[in-house]
Amino acid sequence: MLHKVLIEAVSNQATRLLMSEKSLPAPEVEKHLKALLQSALAKMDVVSRDEFETQQVVLQRTRERLEVLERRVTEMEQRQQPAAI
Known part of the structure; x- marks a missing residue:
């Protein structure tokens, strides 16, 4: 408004x-x-277009890093679980 x-x-x-x-x-x-x-x-x-595009790049990199960390955590959790018979 x-x-x-x-x-x-x-x-x-x-x-x-x-x-x-x-x-x-x-x-x-x-x-x-x-x-x-x-x-x-x-x-x-x-914000200016330049500021917006800069933040888009930062956000994309952050998402990529988060995905990598999520995969690592999942792998570590799977290694910690006892093998099902």
Whole structure:
């Protein structure tokens, strides 16, 4: 719900910026819009694509290590069990 309110606030601010009577030059409008969007994204607690992909790699390695450890534990448990007759 916070995201919806935040997006609406950003939209309203962008509309005011674009419709202002000051008629800012295009590079100035772009600079203000970029700052506005960066601020909104920071409040939404999102991560960059690079951060996401880095965490994906870390998670994949962790899963692989966990699978190896699970196999080792299973093998050790099987060795500890007495042979069934």
